[in-house]
Amino acid sequence: MNELKITWHDWLSVFATGVLFSAFLSMLGYYLLEMGLYEGGIFGIVLGFFIALYSLIFVTSMNRYLLPNIPKVAWNITAAAFSFASGFLGTISTYLLFLILPISTVELFHTHPIQSASIIGILTYLMGALMYRFVKARNEKEESEYLFVQSRLRSLETQLNPHFLFNALNSLTELIHQNPQQAEEAVVKLSHFLRNTMEEHPLITLHEELRNVHDYIELENIRFSNLQLFVESDPSTLSIMVPKFSIQLLCENAIKHGFSTSDGDFAIHVHTTFDSDLQIRVSNNGKAITNPAFGIGLSNLQERLTHLCEGKLSLESASPIVYLITLKECHENINR
Secondary structure, eight states: GHHHHHHHHHHHHHHHHHHHHHHHHHHHHHTTTOOOOHHHHHHHHHHHHHHHHHHHHHHIIIIIIGGGGOGGGGGGHHHHHHHHHHHHHHHHHHHHHTTSSSSSOOOHHHOOOHHHHHHHHHHHHHHHHHHHHHHHHHHHHHHHHHHHHHHHHHHTTTOOHHHHHHHHHHHHHHHHHHHHHHHHHHHHHHHHHHHHHHOOOSSEEEEHHHHHHHHHHHHHHHHHHSEEEEEEEEEGGGEEEEEEEEHHHHHHHHHHHHHGGGOOOOOEEEEEEEESSEEEEEESOOOOOOSSSSEEEEEEEEHHHHHHSSSSEEEEEEETEEEEEOOOOOOOTTTT
């Protein structure tokens, strides 16, 4: 059914399980009736194949044409009817085939095909009901995990360092008296930066992310004035989707832990390349890293990279400091 999202992997499992179960059950019946195990196995395989085939046809048809056009309260009754029909028709097809095959069948099946088909139809319905419960429980678990991860991602990506906003506003207050035109430009950049923070899309193009980084560095330069940003980016990479604020967070981390006002200009370099994966290196000429363990900010970034892009954050060098982001193809839907 629509809500079950039955995959082709599920159908392969149904075919394999149905055929094997039918074959072993048929062999057991033939053994108890002192008939040939080989013939019982053949009969079970054919019966299981036909039932699984009709199930595939009926369920696919229901998903595409029937269920979207009937009330949801009627779904269970409809599914039960089609499950029974799969078993019934599968049995009748097996009976007709074995009329022309030189393989013996159970006498009751041969003399009362309709009754036998009805019983197997009921058993098929029961098996279908078990499958329904199993697949529904799995989908509910996946949906719950998806919603949790989406909620977690929204929380991580919208975290804005309150100290940055506090310092930026204080610097703007002083700048208004010193250079009103520059203060006006800074307000526009801060507004744009905050707007990007509030947008719900977890992925943006590399070009947009680099623009955020430029805005961030310029806003921080209101306070420090000696921050420098150098970007070397392959033009072919600019349209690639990346997690929002991924590079910006590394720049923020660099300023927080590596910058000193007494050491002259502080340079941050961003270099992007693409081979089979997108690689983004963010380096700076600040103080060497003595503890390579990730703090809260970098751990949150690593979590977002993993969920959105099967990506990875690594410390490539502690002196000079070089962080490497490696990204595979990014998707907002983490259940891709």
